Amino acid sequence: MTHDGSGFFDRISARTAENYPSDIHKLFASAGIPGIISFAGGAPHLGELPFDELAEWAGDILTGQGGLALQYSAAQGLPVLRESIVSVMRMEGIEAEPDDVVVTAGSQLGLDLVTKTLVDPGDVIIAEAPSYAGGLGVLASYQADIRTANCDADGVIPAEVDELITAAEGEGKPVKFVYTIPSFQNPSNTTLTEERRAELVEICRRHDVLIVEDNPYGLLSFDGVANRAMKADNPDGVLYLGSFSKIFGPGLRVGWMVAPRELQDVLVVGNEITMLNAPTFNQLLIARYLSDFDWQGKLGQMRELYRHKSRCMLESLERHMPPGTTWNEPDGGFYIWVTVPEGVNTDQLAYDCVPRGVTFVPGTAFYRAGGDRQMRLSYCLATPDQIETGIAAIGTVLTEHLAGEGASQTETAAAR
Amino acid sequence: MTHDGSGFFDRISARTAENYPSDIHKLFASAGIPGIISFAGGAPHLGELPFDELAEWAGDILTGQGGLALQYSAAQGLPVLRESIVSVMRMEGIEAEPDDVVVTAGSQLGLDLVTKTLVDPGDVIIAEAPSYAGGLGVLASYQADIRTANCDADGVIPAEVDELITAAEGEGKPVKFVYTIPSFQNPSNTTLTEERRAELVEICRRHDVLIVEDNPYGLLSFDGVANRAMKADNPDGVLYLGSFSKIFGPGLRVGWMVAPRELQDVLVVGNEITMLNAPTFNQLLIARYLSDFDWQGKLGQMRELYRHKSRCMLESLERHMPPGTTWNEPDGGFYIWVTVPEGVNTDQLAYDCVPRGVTFVPGTAFYRAGGDRQMRLSYCLATPDQIETGIAAIGTVLTEHLAGEGASQTETAAAR
Numbered sequence: 030m031t032h033d034g035s036g037f038f039d040r041i042s043a044r045t046a047e048n049y050p051s052d053i054h055k056l057f058a059s060a061g062i063p064g065i066i067s068f069a070g071g072a073p074h075l076g077e078l079p080f081d082e083l084a085e086w087a088g089d090i091l092t093g094q095g096g097l098a099l100q101y102s103a104a105q106g107l108p109v110l111r112e113s114i115v116s117v118m119r120m121e122g123i124e125a126e127p128d129d130v131v132v133t134a135g136s137q138l139g140l141d142l143v144t145k146t147l148v149d150p151g152d153v154i155i156a157e158a159p160s161y162a163g164g165l166g167v168l169a170s171y172q173a174d175i176r177t178a179n180c181d182a183d184g185v186i187p188a189e190v191d192e193l194i195t196a197a198e199g200e201g202k203p204v205k206f207v208y209t210i211p212s213f214q215n216p217s218n219t220t221l222t223e224e225r226r227a228e229l230v231e232i233c234r235r236h237d238v239l240i241v242e243d244n245p246y247g248l249l250s251f252d253g254v255a256n257r258a259m260k261a262d263n264p265d266g267v268l269y270l271g272s273f274s275k276i277f278g279p280g281l282r283v284g285w286m287v288a289p290r291e292l293q294d295v296l297v298v299g300n301e302i303t304m305l306n307a308p309t310f311n312q313l314l315i316a317r318y319l320s321d322f323d324w325q326g327k328l329g330q331m332r333e334l335y336r337h338k339s340r341c342m343l344e345s346l347e348r349h350m351p352p353g354t355t356w357n358e359p360d361g362g363f364y365i366w367v368t369v370p371e372g373v374n375t376d377q378l379a380y381d382c383v384p385r386g387v388t389f390v391p392g393t394a395f396y397r398a399g400g401d402r403q404m405r406l407s408y409c410l411a412t413p414d415q416i417e418t419g420i421a422a423i424g425t426v427l428t429e430h431l432a433g434e435g436a437s438q439t440e441t442a443a444a445r
Numbered sequence: 446m447t448h449d450g451s452g453f454f455d456r457i458s459a460r461t462a463e464n465y466p467s468d469i470h471k472l473f474a475s476a477g478i479p480g481i482i483s484f485a486g487g488a489p490h491l492g493e494l495p496f497d498e499l500a501e502w503a504g505d506i507l508t509g510q511g512g513l514a515l516q517y518s519a520a521q522g523l524p525v526l527r528e529s530i531v532s533v534m535r536m537e538g539i540e541a542e543p544d545d546v547v548v549t550a551g552s553q554l555g556l557d558l559v560t561k562t563l564v565d566p567g568d569v570i571i572a573e574a575p576s577y578a579g580g581l582g583v584l585a586s587y588q589a590d591i592r593t594a595n596c597d598a599d600g601v602i603p604a605e606v607d608e609l610i611t612a613a614e615g616e617g618k619p620v621k622f623v624y625t626i627p628s629f630q631n632p633s634n635t636t637l638t639e640e641r642r643a644e645l646v647e648i649c650r651r652h653d654v655l656i657v658e659d660n661p662y663g664l665l666s667f668d669g670v671a672n673r674a675m676k677a678d679n680p681d682g683v684l685y686l687g688s689f690s691k692i693f694g695p696g697l698r699v700g701w702m703v704a705p706r707e708l709q710d711v712l713v714v715g716n717e718i719t720m721l722n723a724p725t726f727n728q729l730l731i732a733r734y735l736s737d738f739d740w741q742g743k744l745g746q747m748r749e750l751y752r753h754k755s756r757c758m759l760e761s762l763e764r765h766m767p768p769g770t771t772w773n774e775p776d777g778g779f780y781i782w783v784t785v786p787e788g789v790n791t792d793q794l795a796y797d798c799v800p801r802g803v804t805f806v807p808g809t810a811f812y813r814a815g816g817d818r819q820m821r822l823s824y825c826l827a828t829p830d831q832i833e834t835g836i837a838a839i840g841t842v843l844t845e846h847l848a849g850e851g852a853s854q855t856e857t858a859a860a861r
Contacts, residue, residue: 036681037655038707040619042565042587050714061519072517080511084504091503095496099694101488103477134550134698138720145586149458166718170561171458203456239453265452278515280725282550291454298466302582304554308724309696 044150048169056379059388066419068389068406071215071363073275077330079322086317090310098310104301106132106285110312113319114271114285121247122261123269129287131296134307136245136272136284140164140208143241143268143286144171146299147205153197155238156208157185159366159395159403161215164208164243174202177397182357184221185209187228194236206239206268212256213246213362216395216405220256220360230263239289245272250361251336253329265289273315275363276328281311332361338408339365341416349424351431363409368402373430375404381426387419460566464585472795475804482835484805484822487631487779489691493746495738502733506726514726520717522548522701526728529735530701534687537663538677545703547712550723552661552688552700556580556624559657559684559702560587562715563621569613571654572624573601575782575811575819577631580624580659590618593813598773600637601625603644610652622655622684628672629662629778632811632821636672636776646679655705661688666777667752669745681705689731691779692744697727751779754824757832765840767847779825784818789846791820797842803835 060067090098105111111127118125133139148154150172156165158177168175176197178189190207197204209229211221221229233240242259250256260269272284288296300306318324339359346356346365353370369375375391382388392403406423408416476483506514521527527543534541549555564570566588572581574593584591592613594605606623613620625645627637637645649656658675666672676685680703688700704712716722734740755775762772762781769786785791791807798804808819822839824832 036707037563037705038711040563040621041708041711042561042563042568044565045562045711045715048718049711070517075512075515078511078515080507083511084507087503087507088500091496091500095494095499096491097696099491099494099696101486101690101695134554134724135720138550141719145458146461147453147456147458149460152458163718163721170715170718205456274517279517279721280513280515282720282722282724289453291452292457295454295457295461295465299461299586302464302579302586303557304551304698305579305695306698308550308698308727311724311727 044170044172047172048166056383056388056391059383062383064386065383066387066411066415066422068387068408068411068419070407070410071275072410073279074331074334074409075278077327077334078278079327082322083314083318086321087314090313090317094313098313100309102306102309102312104306105297106130106307107309107312107316110316113316117319118258118269118271118287120255121244121258123258123287124261125287129293131286131288131293131300132307132312133284133286133300134304135274135279135282136243136270136286137163137167138304139270139284139286140167140241140243142296142299142303143270144168144173145303146292146295148173151202153202153204154206154208155190155193155204157210157214158397159216159392159400160208161210161243162390162394165395165397168208173205175397180214180217180219182219184211184214184219184225185229187225187232190229191232194232194238198236204236204238206241207233208241208243210243210246211259212244213249213360215246215362216364216390217366218357218359218362218364223257226259230259230266234263234266240267241270242267243270245275246362248276248328249332249335249363251332252360253332260287268292277315277318277324281308281315283307283311283315335363335409338411338413338416341413342406342408342420345417345420349421351424351428354427363407365406365408367404367406369404369427370431371402373427374401376401378404378426378430381430382423385422385426387422389423460586460588463588464582472799472804472807475799478799480802481799482803482827482831482838484803484824484827484835486823486826487691488826489695490747490750490825491694493743493750494694495743498738499730499734502737503730506729506733510729514729516725518722518725518728520722521713522546522723523725523728523732526732529732530687533735534674534685534703536671537660537674539674539685539703540677541703545709547702547704547709547716548723548728549700549702549716550720551690551695551698552659552686552702553579553583554720555686555700555702556583556657556659558712558715558719559686560584560589561719562708562711563655564589567618569618569620570622570624571606571609571620573626573630574813575632575808575816576624577626577659578806578810581811581813584624589621591813596630596633596635598635600627600630600635600641601645603641603648606645607648610648610654614652620652620654622657623649624657624659626659626662627675628660629665629775631662631778632780632806633782634773634775634778634780639673642675646675646682650679650682656683657686658683659686661691662778664692664744665748665751665779667748668776669748676703684708693731693734693740697724697731699723699727699731748777751825754827754829754832755781757829758822758824758836761833761836765837767840767844770843779823781822781824783820783822785820785843786847787818789843790817792817794820794843794846797846798839801838801842803838805839
């Protein structure tokens with residue numbers, strides 16, 4: 030990645046210049062090195078999807094409805110898909126009508142649209158620490174003043190959110206929304222408890238602040254019991270972002286949102302201005318998958334697979350991590366969040382793991398500041414064998430770092 | 446569309462509030478009324494696409510490469526598609542490498558990304574008058590100071606662009622780019638002459654201003670001879686936006702851009718922040734269409750069809766428009782741009798045509814100010830019979846308006 034400061038690059042917008050990714054961003058490319066074991070991405074396991082049926086449905090759609098599938102469509106999304114989405118959300122306690130749903134080209138673009146629609150430069154957004162790197166990237170790209178409330182084992186700490194809102198009010202700066210991933214959070218894989226959900230909703234109601242509930246992992250509980258969405262009990266105060274990326278396939282780029290009523294029209298118009306409509310063919314294909322297939326049964330198999338992989342990774346961690354290293358035990362989702370002993374820097378650890386054939390995302394990617402003793406390990410895509418091999422390699426490099434044998438900063442900087 | 450000013454709506458961003466669409470936007474919905482003859486959209490004719498082959502290719506992709514097709518992919522786009530895109534652009538004289546191409550989820554989102562990346566609020570962008578309504582919407586959504594240079598029959602007038610750049614320079618306001626649709630422009634269907642292309646490039650080079658060349662219609666010349674893109678002779682000064690929407694199908698939402706080298710990395714990162722990647726499956730399907738099918742032959746059939754429809758519409762206009770009404774004669778593209786006699790307002794005309802079973806986009810949608818004697822008639826989607834019936838209806842309503850028999854403003858306002 031070069032940006033030599035010449036020509037037009039000198040004149041990029043402030044929102045872009047302020048948020049140009051740090052060097053650590055380059056590390057993400059290491060996940061693409063052939064043969065490397067990657068615990069870096071949040072890519073779902075797709076090997077069990079019914080590809081033959083999908084091929085048949087895609088064929089049906091193109092031969093039977095090709096003129097619809099390949100044409101522009103309504104910015105709000107196709108009714109047939111919005112109807113299915115309502116059923117999906119009902120599993121999380123949300124009672125919505127198809128007309129409440131806005132289909133987006135992925136929930137990442139949904140968050141982008143929400144931020145574009147609501148946030149002026151300098152407006153305060155409260156996010157979780159840690160939080161999804163890509164989500165923080167979107168918020169920063171609109172020059173939000175991002176303030177963070179810490180998470181503990183029960184999810185984000187409501188009292189901290191309350192304090193941050195109160196402080197911003199004291200400064201006369203509006204808090205545009207609280208950005209939360211309440212279930213199987215990325216990266217910490219904590220789930221906000223029921224009590225805290227109610228508390229957070231109540232705090233935001235009292236301060237009249239919108240909650241943006243980003244929920245890609247909500248249906249990935251290992252016990253198969255879906256958490257009740259915050260949107261369910263507070264439809265007017267929560268904007269819900271949904272995704273098919275983790276429960277079906279991200280390559281179709283289809284997600285959705287359900288906003289408080291008074292925001293829906295402006296979001297539909299914004300979706301139209303930004304990209305006209307989410308891909309039509311993809312909407313039809315997903316609608317078919319949801320209506321003609323036992324997708325919940327498939328999801329049950331996926332959950333079991335992810336549970337198994339998480340157990341493999343936990344066992345490998347027990348075997349290979351040096352004492353003083355800690356981690357969570359997942360109940361769902363994709364990630365194990367590891368804290369290494371003092372004296373080790375996980376950015377440095379990540380660089381040094383690449384030549385040893387394994388990659389992960391260091392904690393700094395998930396914080397506005399800090400995170401240099403954390404790392405996110407994804408168990409979603411690797412095989413059990415890869416998990417054992419990769420964790421063993423990380424354990425070796427970590428042990429070397431603890432013994433003061435890590436690659437020197439100078440060597441590594443040169444290798445970047 | 447309601448926005449009652451309650452709750453969170455009061456707190457939308459300035460960029461959104463300033464650009465909330467006017468009432469005329471509501472008119473676009475009339476294109477969806479069952480049975481209405483629509484000259485409103487820019488939707489391509491898809492009836493001749495090889496749906497059976499497309500079904501077969503989609504099936505092959507899902508059964509053979511399903512794990513790739515449904516997965517996240519690189520923010521820059523798949524190499525296999527970028528290679529095909531290079532061949533497409535070669536038809537317009539552009540010599541690019543696959544690595545120069547950035548795939549976007551449609552060229553509308555490409556323009557959004559370019560604007561987000563380059564434009565701070567108040568930055569000057571020079572656009573054409575008239576210009577693509579959706580493009581103006583994107584520019585406005587980032588609070589650009591949009592200044593417009595007029596078009597005549599040969600496209601935008603370079604001397605006006607020069608004057609506008611000079612004036613902005615005099616104010617100390619940077620011009621971030623000149624936004625032009627040089628071939629079969631939407632809505633005027635003018636094509637910038639070769640001489641003017643060279644002149645515009647030279648002016649922008651002299652002022653060190655980027656040209657954004659939006660070219661969805663470049664391969665839709667009725668004589669089959671592609672215009673040479675401005676990018677071809679000025680690779681460092683032009684950012685090219687390409688689209689499959691008019692030459693294949695917009696329902697897949699795939700377009701691309703080729704930027705000056707020093708802007709490419711920041712645009713790829715921006716694409717990733719905004720939406721991770723354009724839909725993977727769709728990229729594979731388009732790559733297959735371009736490699737395994739005589740798509741240029743198909744495009745030749747499409748061009749002939751559009752030429753025929755444009756001729757039908759010209760003949761209908763001759764038959765039914767009252768004296769003093771003028772229009773262009775298309776050499777390609779999708780539109781006839783009509784100017785009605787003085788005293789008629791085309792916004793009003795458009796409203797009054799809906800109950801007569803026909804709809805079009807009035808000129809005001811394509812200007813920052815003005816356009817109330819213009820209308821854009823799309824011949825791309827209607828059948829020849831619909832064209833005759835629809836133009837006859839417009840002619841009748843226009844004749845009534847000229848005779849002072851139009852629906853009163855009061856009546857129409859109530860009907861909105």
